Amino acid sequence: MHPKHQMAFNPSTTASYSGAAPACQCGSLLLVRFHQRIMNELTRRALLGGSLTALAGLFSGLISPQLVAAHPTPSAPLALTHLRLFDGERLHEGQAIWIENGKIRALLAENALPADLARLDCQGKTVIPGLIDAHWHTTLAAITQAQAMTADLGYVHLVAGREAERTLMRGFTSVRDVGGPAFALKRAIDEGLIPGPRIYPAGAMISQTSGHGDFRLRHELPRSPLSPLAITEQAGVAVIADGEAEVLRRTREQLMLGASQIKLMAGGGVASSYDPLDSVQFSERELRAAVEAAADWGTYVMTHVYTSAGIQRALRAGVRSIEHGQLADEETVRMMADQGAWWSLQPFLQDEDSNVYPDEARRASQAQVAQGTLRAYELAQRFGVATAWGTDVLFNPQNTQTQGRQLAKMTRFYSPLTALKMATADNGALLGLSGPRNPYPAPLGRIEAQAWADLLVVEGDPERSLDFLSDPERNLCLIMKGGQIYKNTLSNSA
Secondary structure (H helix, E strand, O other): OOHHHOOOOOHHHOOOOOOOOOOOOOOOHHHHHHHHHHHHHHHHHHHOOOOHHHHHHHHHOOOOHHHHOOOOOOOOOEEEEOOEEEOOOOEEEOOEEEEEOOEEEEEEOHHHOOOOOEEEEOOOOEEEEOEEEEEEOOOOOOOOHHHHHHOOHHHHHHHHHHHHHHHHHOOEEEEEEOOOOOHHHHHHHHOOOOOOOEEEOOOOEEEOOOOOOOOOOHHHOOOOOOOOOOHHHHHOOEEEOOOHHHHHHHHHHHHHHOOOOEEEEOEOOOOOOOOOOOOEOOOHHHHHHHHHHHHHOOOOEEEEEEEHHHHHHHHHHOOOEEEEEEEOOHHHHHHHHHHOOEEEEOOOOOOOOOOOOOOHHHHHHHHHHHHHHHHHHHHHHHHOOEEEEOOOOOOOHHHHHHHHHHHHHHHHOOOHHHHHHHHHHHHHHHHHHHHHHOOOOOOOOOOOOOOEOOEEEEOOOOOOOOHHHHOHHHHEEEEEEOOEEEEEOOOOOO
């Protein structure tokens, strides 16, 4: 046991007594019932992601020594000076960034800064907003699907805690979680117990029976009203809902737990065991039930879907964000643009960063999506659809480290600054769709007055290339979130 966790024995605080010891009551009916009640409550809270104190103690042993020194504490006002500035839209010269109380107080010329303000010399390097991944699975990215189905839930959360630190150290200061039990991890990060990005949680993915979020095995069918929930449902990975009433219930449950937006599975997927890529899932009435429940709480629904038929059904139901959608035709893309929906695309290119599938059927679906990706980015630009960027690393521990590289490869479709804008200011605007459910109500993805001071100092020129993001350990000189410095390799400050 670590010394800080040991409790020193103090005789003065120990109650004294005389006479015979009372009979042991450990097996009394009262204590048995009390113990059972406590264990039931702990089990319930663990399944819902609320057993934070114990998890935080376990997570604390995972924090690397260099991050312990940078653990969030109230910081004094600070100015970043001698820099180039990408504010989320364009590059600027000759400005300094005044940071106070976790936010950007002002952008000023250096000679206009208060004389007594502490300064950090950025040595002429470029400062950019903290990166945002709009399609990230906080608790599911760094484990395999087999681990997700069989490992203790505590293990899953421990792996997620370690990966949260790594995510932040790759320069991703915010993520939109699109499915999984992220509530406990989010709270632990927000309370400063462990380092990690800001998390916009969706909670459990909501799926119909045989949908893309139905992880049950064949022997678990048929399901009856008395059947227990599947292990993935108990853990908060995904929940099954059939009919408007069940969709309403599951949507409202995620909102109760703290979801900032809702995720539904509206079509098949590449990795699916049962639901074909071309399948359309949930009726329009079911989708609309979730949309209305989310709107009652001031937020929105996003849907996993690839095909035109599924996308159009989702749009008619009022869905605000289409996740994937690589098989959309021109009519469908025009519909997205006309309705002001977001297209949350990922660079699925069947390349070295792709999942590897052992069977020909899934490889064929993967190739179909990869071909659709090329057309999707062209259509998104031609019709002016609001486009977000994300990675969707899922059940692939080897690929979490490619997060920055997958942003760098976007220069195949966009100029470097346009791609960087997508992963900062544009993704920040998408996060803002959560309205009053926004857990961090200030601008993200921008460097401007009153925005969160989530900043990176980079060794690289984003006008020319984003390849520097492929090696964050070498090329991210400073990582700041909420005004707190988590990494600083700049050689001098004053």
